[in-house]
Every structure is written in structure tokens, then in C-alpha cells.
Amino acid sequence: MSKSTKIPDNIKLSELIQNRMQEISSLSQTINADPRFGKLAGQQVPRHMRRRAVAHDVMRLPRRLRGKYLREKDKEGGESVTKRPSRKHRRRPANLLKEYNRRQQKQYWLETHIWHAKRFHMYYKWGYKIPGFPNDKGWRACYRATKSSCLMFDLSYFNTIQIQGPKHVITNELSALTRPETGQVFNTAESHLEQTALVYLPKADDSSDALAAEVSYIWLPDEQNSGSTNARIWISSHPGFIKDLWKTLDVAFGLNLSQKFENEEKYSTESSTENEPPKKKQKTDEVPPSHEASQEKSEKPLNDKTNKEKTVKEPEKEKLAPRNIPHDRTPKYKGKEGVTITNLQGVINRFRLVGPKRFEIMKTTCVPATVKPKEDANPAVGKAGLQWWKKYFGDREKEKENEELNKVFGESKSVDSLTCLTVRDPRILLPIKKYVKPVENKDTKSSEKSKIAKSTYSVNKSESSALQRTKLSPLFFDSKIRDSVTLSKATNCVINKRRGNLGISGVTIPIDDLESRVPVLLSPQNHIDSLDILIPAGWAMPFWMCLVYNGCRVGGEKEFDHLQLEQSRPPLMYRFPDSLSGEIEAETRKEDLQKDYFDHPPLHRCSYPILGIASPFTAPWKILIKDWAAEDAFINKTKPEITSIQVMRDTRVISSLQQLTSNIKVISSADENCLVPVKLKIACRGRLGANSLICLPSRADLEEVMESGLWEGPVETNQQDDMEKQRKETIETHKAQKKRLKRKWKKLKDKQTLMKCQSTALGKELDTEKLNYLATGMATLKQMRNTENAAFAGKSEDLWIGEFNTVRNSCKREVMGYVIIGDMSYTEGCYVGHGFVTMKGARSWLQLLGSLDTDSCNSSASNQARNLVLTRETSSPQYRFSYLEFV
CATH class of the missing domain: 3.30.1360 (Gyrase A; domain 2)
Incomplete structure (x- = not known):
């Protein structure tokens, strides 16, 4: 024995005997146990045969252990997973179509969904599955398409x-x-x-x-x-x-x-069954329809000719x-009074084309079709449904109107009014490969093109009037004709066979009476320089592929919102905070921003209380309006009540605000406590993002800019975080509470283990009542621990943000509004944003500008300081100057 070893003075005999009893009992139990019993079914196979896949497929176990494994799984509360059909079964065309339709039960799919799903991130919004943004490029490539080619949205x-x-x-x-x-x-x-x-x-x-x-x-x-x-x-x-x-x-x-x-609710927000595999067919006593059909088929005589006929499948209709x-x-x-309202959801497809080549590509895709039948045509050949146009254009006047419209459309260089055309099947005109016409780099030609683009309306005024004089055809608006066009669409295999029979690839197939004629509606959006094409149901993919192959670039919802920002207007769902839909959309954006913020660890989070940001994830419009209305309420000794949000949309008031006059006449007190839409453009350095503050500058700020011209703006001083101490105390209390609960649970667990060991070693019966009491206590402690974790998660988030009842004076400069959306604009070359300010805040700002113009002797410096407000991002203490414009 070494000298460093020290023999204890005394030994706790009870503790020593108890530990040895546990070891001896576990050894004896292991030695005497039957190797076939005492283990789970998944453990009774050799180690090299144990697989995690057994949890999903019981057929991977030997047959003698399958029943025991299923009983053990049912006893534990698990659900038996049915076997998923094989991939060969799932890839059958009929099953693919059934799966395609089944997955649209909870959410609506576009006809171009499959094309988009392979190339885009898909979003679930408003009951639809819509393309979010492409996988290959960002907004820069889409912006180039809007400037030189064409950008398209579904x-x-x-x-x-x-x-x-x-x-x-x-x-x-x-x-x-x-x-x-x-x-x-x-x-x-x-x-x-x-x-x-x-x-x-x-x-x-x-x-x-x-x-x-x-x-x-x-x-x-x-x-x-x-x-x-x-x-x-x-x-x-x-x-x-x-x-x-x-x-x-x-x-x-x-x-x-x-x-x-x-x-x-037609479309549920829960998509729990979205990605579930098809359920396995269960055996029942009832005979399925397919089996009944097979029985009837087997009862027929073998020489029956109908037995040899194959059922014609129509996947386009399915x-x-x-x-x-x-x-x-x-x-x-x-x-x-006899009014009928029809819901045309899913009946009309709409594509929007933006860019200088939108009409050129549209003319390549929408080629007007002749509606005069050939004399040598055989009326018995082909489906009668494909020839609906013969009956409609049987009238000589309609045929003449169609010829005149086709002639005007072919000679025109733009569309300035609603135009209904009857065009050829775009699958016949599909190019062999994608083709984008290159942009000419010569300065002379580019300048000529820019001049033509700027004066398109004046040059094509006669053509526009010619199109307007042409009567708008009711062809596209007739539901019977749209149904005929949709239900009589030829399958892709028929079109591909016709294209394959050509001797030379790339040659356009001549039109004949068997080719489909499709009515489309062209709707120009002149205020946003875009062109919409409306297509009947079932024809979205042929037109979509033809447009893509002719040079259209495709964008998603993110690019669509950014395009509207480039066009100096906020996206549609950002314009209406006074509507119920706008409030719901703002709440959704708040939840997304809040989730992203709390996904970061505490050390990587921005401390908003120190920066003086009361509401970093959403704009508290009601509190802001109430703060600005409290000034008049204090003078009149009344209590302001703001129950709803009102946005100023009176064109007369907006025009007077755009003239930067403080003498604004409002009709009612509700208009006095309303929001005014504004557009902001960063003056020098800085950024504009969602929920950025729009603050009222002081007179000293504007004078400093007038003198130097290079001052970036004031800096917000750090404020006291009153919740920091409470956060730390809450964290310490939470940790102590978890340790206490864990210690209690460990005590009960040790008691339970001791009772089982003593029962085995001494051969006594277990006290089931006491054992159940211990198990109940352990379950209760576990539930208390989960409740404590959930309560701490919610409480800690509140302590990071805090509660507030005022936002106007939350920082050094008075808050007069918020930016709802902002990003980098390639057109402006800087950050731009759209938001809202209070009417009283706008008046105070206009009065400040008016006093500045009166006292200033330098007109150039005064003009430099005009339209300037202070903006600040939620993650920065630096104020920046921005130009404000009422829209």
C-alpha cells in the first residue's frame, strides 16, 4: 500500500451495504435473465441487424418479433405508420395527377406552380402558393430586364x-x-x-x-x-x-x-396535410368502383370488341x-334588383410584362389567327370543340372586325387601350431555344431609342385612337367561349407530334382548321408602364413558356414589391394601414421581424431601450396620433380618443401639402388626426429600412446644414435601460428555479430506483401505490419545468422590448412618423422609402420651414435645407437627413 493512501477512520455501513446490494442485484438479474426476454423487440436481434429504420418499417424485423414490436409501440402511445407506396407506383401518370389535385385542397396553386417550384422559393400567402424570389439571381438582374428587355410576373x-x-x-x-x-x-x-x-x-x-x-x-x-x-x-x-x-x-x-x-374558411392556414404521403389503401368489405368495373369487364365475353378499346385519358381536363x-x-x-355576382377565381390568368420590349415580345407570342375556314377542309376531321371560332365568326361582320383589328394590331407599336385578340396556339410558335435580342451599344441608336421611348404616346397617338375606335370585342368575356377554349385544348403530345413531323426544325407550322384559336385580352397599365395579358384557364403554361422563350425574365413577389418601390410607389399591401387587411399584414411582418430578432443570442441583439426605440418591429400609429393630439387636448382640457386610423387621401389637401404651405384646410377633426403618405430619399449617407423613425428636425439642425452643408446629423445619446437589472434578476431566478425542480425530480428518481433494487435483492413485493405516487410526482415536476421554461421565454421577450404608452418624445428629436418600407433604389442611386407622418407633425414641420425661409438671407442655403427631415434606423443612434415629399 502506498504511503499517500489514507484509510478512513470510519465507514458508513448502511450506505456501503445499499450500494453493494444494487450491484449484486443487477448482476444476478443479468446472469439469470433469459436472453430472449427482458429486452425490447428491436434489441433482440444482433447488433449488425439493428436499424433505425425499424421505427418506420416493422418489416425490417424478423417475423417472430413483429407482433411484439407493434404491441410495445402501441403501449407507448405511438401510432403505426402505414407503408408509403413505392416510387414506381407514385410516378405513374394517373397517380401524379391525383397527387397534383390532392395537394391543392388546402391552398390554391397557380397553373405555373410546377414551373415556379423548380426555380423559386415558394411562399404560402393569402390562401395561395406563390413564387417568392428566384434561386439564381437577385434584383439587379431583374432591374436590368426592366431597363433593356422585359420582366414578367404571374x-x-x-x-x-x-x-x-x-x-x-x-x-x-x-x-x-x-x-x-x-x-x-x-x-x-x-x-x-x-x-x-x-x-x-x-x-x-x-x-x-x-x-x-x-x-x-x-x-x-x-x-x-x-x-x-x-x-x-x-x-x-x-x-x-x-x-x-x-x-x-x-x-x-x-x-x-x-x-x-x-x-x-375555404383555405386553412394550417398545412399539416400538405406534405403527407398518400395513405395506404385499407381492405374493406365494400367493393371499390374500380374492382366492380374489372368484374364487369371480366364477365364480358372475350370476343367482345369493346373489351379491346382503351379509355382515352385527358390529363388537361383532370x-x-x-x-x-x-x-x-x-x-x-x-x-x-336582379343583380348577380359571380366569383371568377381561378378562371382568368393574368401576366404582367414590364420593360421596353414588352410589346415586341407580346406581338411575337400573341400572333393573330385567321378565322376564315379553308374551302378544302374536312369538317369531320378533329374535334368539333376545337372549331368554336367557325360558329362565332360565321357572321361576316364579326369576321371583318377581326381582320381590321389584326391589321391595326400588326401595324401599331404599342397598346393604349383594352384590346381583345384571337391568337394562334402558342405551342405551335414556341422557339427551339431561348432567345433574347441583344441590346445595341451604339450611342446614336440608343439615344434615338430613348427619344422614341419618351415620346411613345405622342408618336402613336393616331394608332392609339385607331385602337380605341375599334369596338372592344365581347369574345373574351363570353363564358361559353372561354369554356370551349379551355375544355377543347389539344394535348401536348399532339402538338409535339406535329412539330416533330416537320422536315426542318425551327420552321413555323402553317395554320389550319384543326389548330386552336385562343381569345386573349391585352390591358395596358399606362400609369406604371406595364402591359397585362389575360388568358383563359388551362392556357397559362403554353403562353408562359412562349413568353419565357422569347426573352422575358421572371420575377417573384419580392421582385414585384421592389419594382413598385422603383416606380416611386409603395407595394399594394403597404399602402393601407387604415384597413383591416393592412393591419393583419403589418402584424404578420411584426411577427417575422420579432422571430428573427430573438433567434439571435442575447449578445448579438441590438438593445433598443438604450437607443430609445420604443417599437422596433411595427409602427404604433394609434399611439403616435394620440401623442400629437394630446397637445390640443391639453389646451382644450379634453381627453383624446383615437379608436381608428385614418389616412389622408383628399387630393386637394395633398396638393396643398405638396406646395409646402402650412395653411391647410381640413374638413373635420378626424382629418386633423390622420396620417399623410410621404416618400423619403436619403440626402447623403445612410440607409432607410422598415420601421425607421421620421423625426422633426430642430431649427439648429437646419441652420447647421445651411452653414456647412456636410453635416450628417445629430447622434442619439444612450438612454438608461431600466429593464436590464430586471432581466438579470429574472434569469437568475429562472436558473435557480430549474435547479430546484431538477433536484426534487432527482430525489424522487433515486427513491424509485432504490425501491426496485430492494425488491429484487430481498425478494419482496413492490409497493405499487408508493411507486405510482413517485411516478406522479416526477410527472408533475416535469410539467412544472416545461411551464417554467415557456413562461420565461415569453417574459424574457417582453423584458427586451418593454411596454410603452408614448413614442413622440422617446428620443432627442420628436417622432412624427415611420417608414413602412425602404430599400436601395437603382433609379435614384440611393436609399428611398415610403411611410406616413401625422398631419399635425407635418404642419409643425411646414411652419419650421416657413420661419426658416423668412429669417434666412441666403436663398441658396435655404433651398438646400428645404424638404429635409431627420430619419433614423432602429439599429443605429445616428440621425440622417432625408428629403421628404408628400404623395
Whole structure:
């Protein structure tokens, strides 16, 4: 024995015996145990045969252990997983189509979904699966396409509603839902253009009406010459506004749809069954229809000719199963005075083309078709449905109108009005490979092109008037014709066979009577320099592929929002914080930003209380308006009450604000406590992002800029974080509580182990009552620990942000508004943003500018300081100067 070893003075005999008893009992139990028993079924096979896959497939175990494994799994509360069909079974064409339709039960897919899903990140929004952003390039490549070629978006998720009935009833009810001062009302004068309107939802009480949606509308041509007794209008809306729009139409026309929208949800936000594999077919006593058919088939005599006939499969029609095709399946609602409202969701596809070559590519894809049948054509050949155009254009007047329209369309260089064309099947015209026309680099030619582009409207004015004089054909708006075009579409194999029979590849197939004619509607959006094409259901992919092969670049929702920012207007869902849909969208963005913030560890989080940022994830409009209204309330000794958000959209008030005059006349007190939309552009260095502060500059700030011209702006001093101490105390308390619960759980666990060991060593029966008591205690402690973790997670997030009841004076400069969206603009060459400021804050800023102009003797320096406000990002203490413009 070594000298360093020290023998203890005394030994705890009870503890020593207890430990040895546990060891002896475990050894004896292991030695005497039968190797076939006492183990789980998955452990009774050699180690080289043990697989984790057994948990999913019990067939990987020997047959003698499968029953025991399933019993053990059921006893533990696990669910038996049915076997997924083989890949060979799943890849059969019929099963692929069934899976394609099944996965659209919870969320609506676009017809171009498969094409987008291979190339884009897909988002689930507003009940649709829409493309988010491409995998290959960012916004820079899309911006180049808008400047030199063409950028395309699939906007088929925009919902279309048709209202039909007496024109005076439709006009009166729809006009009652709009406000004339906004300048966006339902107008019947310009029926050759697609226009926009702001729809308000009237309230039952005396409070101001709430905004429901911004919609675009088209007055359809009168096909039956019925005058004003049977007018039709198409209203297109963003899916984020569609629920509020239906409520508005319900109030206007008395459709009784309130129960539908309150109790029924067509598309659920839960996508739990989205990625589930098809369930295994269970054996039942009932005979399935396919088996009955096979039995009937087997009972027929073998020499029956019908037994040899193959059933013709129509995959194009099977893909239309989730859609409202034909027109009889579309939901229709009866309103007052004979008004009928039809939901055309999924019936119309809409593509938007942006860029200088949009019309050139459109003419390459939409080639007008001849509708005069050939004399030597055999009417018995082919489907009769493919020749719907023969019956429609059998009238000589319609055929002549189509020829004139094709001639004008072929000679024109742009489209300035709604144009309905009958075009060829785009699959016939599909190029062999993608082709993008190169941009010429010569300065002379580029300058000539820029001049032509700037004066397009003046040069093509005669052509535009010619198109406007051409009567808008009701061809595309006829539901029967759209159904015929959709249901009679030739399969891709037929088109590919025709292309393959050509002797020389790349030669255009001549038109014949068997080729489909497709009616399309071209809708120019002159205010945003884009062109929309409306296509019947079932024809989205042929036109989409032809447009892509002719040089169109494709963008997603992210690029679509950024494009609107480049066009000096905020995205659609950012413009209306006073609507219910806008509030829901803002809450969604808040949750995303908050989740991203708390995903970072505490050391990598920005301390917003120190920076003086009260609300970093969303703009608290009601609190901001209340803060600015409290000044007048203090003078008048009244308590301000802000129950709703109002946005100033009166064109007269906006025009007076744009002139930078502080003498603004408002109609009511509600307009006094409202928000004003603004556009911001960074003056020098800095960035503009979501929820950036728009602050009122002091007189000293503007004078400093006028003197130096290079001053970046003031810096916010660090504020006291009152919650830091409380956060640390909460963390320490949480850790102590977890240790205490763990210690108690360990005690109960040791007692349970000791009871089992003593029972085995001494051969006594277990005290099941006491054992169950210990198990209950352990489960209770575990539940308490989970509750403590959940409570700490929520409480810690609140301690990082904190509660607030004022935001105007949360930092050194008074907060007058917030930026809702901001990013780098390639057109402006700097960061731009859109947001809202309070009306009283705008007045204070205009008064400051007016006093500065009066006292300043240097007019150039005064002009330099005009339109300047202070902006600050939520993650920076540095204030930056930005130019503010009312829009």
C-alpha cells in the first residue's frame, strides 16, 4: 500500500451495504435473465441487424418479433405508420395527377406552380402558393430586364368578380362605396381602359368608414345590345383584400354572405396535410368502383370488341378539377334588383410584362389567327370543340372586325387601350431555344431609342385612337367561349407530334382548321408602364413558356414589391394601414421581424431601450396620433380618443401639402388626426429600412446644414435601460428555479430506483401505490419545468422590448412618423422609402420651414435645407437627413 493512501477512520455501513446490494442485484438479474426476454423487440436481434429504420418499417424485423414490436409501440402511445407506396407506383401518370389535385385542397396553386417550384422559393400567402424570389439571381438582374428587355410576373392570384345587372343599380351602389375626394371612383366614361378605385366599407355607427380595398375594374362590352338593363363589370382585387371586398359587396347588394365568411374558411392556414404521403389503401368489405368495373369487364365475353378499346385519358381536363371550370361550377350569388355576382377565381390568368420590349415580345407570342375556314377542309376531321371560332365568326361582320383589328394590331407599336385578340396556339410558335435580342451599344441608336421611348404616346397617338375606335370585342368575356377554349385544348403530345413531323426544325407550322384559336385580352397599365395579358384557364403554361422563350425574365413577389418601390410607389399591401387587411399584414411582418430578432443570442441583439426605440418591429400609429393630439387636448382640457386610423387621401389637401404651405384646410377633426403618405430619399449617407423613425428636425439642425452643408446629423445619446437589472434578476431566478425542480425530480428518481433494487435483492413485493405516487410526482415536476421554461421565454421577450404608452418624445428629436418600407433604389442611386407622418407633425414641420425661409438671407442655403427631415434606423443612434415629399 502506498504511503499517500489514507484509510478512513470510519465507514458508513448502511450506505456501503445499499450500494453493494444494487450491484449484486443487477448482476444476478443479468446472469439469470433469459436472453430472449427482458429486452425490447428491436434489441433482440444482433447488433449488425439493428436499424433505425425499424421505427418506420416493422418489416425490417424478423417475423417472430413483429407482433411484439407493434404491441410495445402501441403501449407507448405511438401510432403505426402505414407503408408509403413505392416510387414506381407514385410516378405513374394517373397517380401524379391525383397527387397534383390532392395537394391543392388546402391552398390554391397557380397553373405555373410546377414551373415556379423548380426555380423559386415558394411562399404560402393569402390562401395561395406563390413564387417568392428566384434561386439564381437577385434584383439587379431583374432591374436590368426592366431597363433593356422585359420582366414578367404571374399575377393569377388576383381574384376577379363579375357583377351583372341593371347598370344604374350597379353604378349607384358601387359609387356609394367610394369617396369622390380621393379621385379613385367607379367611372363609366372611359370603358376602354382598366381603372382603379378605392372601396370603403360603411359602418353602422356614426364613425368614419373603413377602407376595404383598392380594386381595378373593366366595364364589359354589351354583347346583346341590351343597353343599361344587363351591364357587366369585372372587379379585380388583391387576395389580401378579397375578404373585406366580399363583405362590402354583401352590404351593398344584400348577398347574405356573413355566415359564409364567419363560419367557413375555404383555405386553412394550417398545412399539416400538405406534405403527407398518400395513405395506404385499407381492405374493406365494400367493393371499390374500380374492382366492380374489372368484374364487369371480366364477365364480358372475350370476343367482345369493346373489351379491346382503351379509355382515352385527358390529363388537361383532370388538371382543371380544382378550378371553377366550366362556368356552371362558378359560385353565383343573387342580390337585390336582379343583380348577380359571380366569383371568377381561378378562371382568368393574368401576366404582367414590364420593360421596353414588352410589346415586341407580346406581338411575337400573341400572333393573330385567321378565322376564315379553308374551302378544302374536312369538317369531320378533329374535334368539333376545337372549331368554336367557325360558329362565332360565321357572321361576316364579326369576321371583318377581326381582320381590321389584326391589321391595326400588326401595324401599331404599342397598346393604349383594352384590346381583345384571337391568337394562334402558342405551342405551335414556341422557339427551339431561348432567345433574347441583344441590346445595341451604339450611342446614336440608343439615344434615338430613348427619344422614341419618351415620346411613345405622342408618336402613336393616331394608332392609339385607331385602337380605341375599334369596338372592344365581347369574345373574351363570353363564358361559353372561354369554356370551349379551355375544355377543347389539344394535348401536348399532339402538338409535339406535329412539330416533330416537320422536315426542318425551327420552321413555323402553317395554320389550319384543326389548330386552336385562343381569345386573349391585352390591358395596358399606362400609369406604371406595364402591359397585362389575360388568358383563359388551362392556357397559362403554353403562353408562359412562349413568353419565357422569347426573352422575358421572371420575377417573384419580392421582385414585384421592389419594382413598385422603383416606380416611386409603395407595394399594394403597404399602402393601407387604415384597413383591416393592412393591419393583419403589418402584424404578420411584426411577427417575422420579432422571430428573427430573438433567434439571435442575447449578445448579438441590438438593445433598443438604450437607443430609445420604443417599437422596433411595427409602427404604433394609434399611439403616435394620440401623442400629437394630446397637445390640443391639453389646451382644450379634453381627453383624446383615437379608436381608428385614418389616412389622408383628399387630393386637394395633398396638393396643398405638396406646395409646402402650412395653411391647410381640413374638413373635420378626424382629418386633423390622420396620417399623410410621404416618400423619403436619403440626402447623403445612410440607409432607410422598415420601421425607421421620421423625426422633426430642430431649427439648429437646419441652420447647421445651411452653414456647412456636410453635416450628417445629430447622434442619439444612450438612454438608461431600466429593464436590464430586471432581466438579470429574472434569469437568475429562472436558473435557480430549474435547479430546484431538477433536484426534487432527482430525489424522487433515486427513491424509485432504490425501491426496485430492494425488491429484487430481498425478494419482496413492490409497493405499487408508493411507486405510482413517485411516478406522479416526477410527472408533475416535469410539467412544472416545461411551464417554467415557456413562461420565461415569453417574459424574457417582453423584458427586451418593454411596454410603452408614448413614442413622440422617446428620443432627442420628436417622432412624427415611420417608414413602412425602404430599400436601395437603382433609379435614384440611393436609399428611398415610403411611410406616413401625422398631419399635425407635418404642419409643425411646414411652419419650421416657413420661419426658416423668412429669417434666412441666403436663398441658396435655404433651398438646400428645404424638404429635409431627420430619419433614423432602429439599429443605429445616428440621425440622417432625408428629403421628404408628400404623395
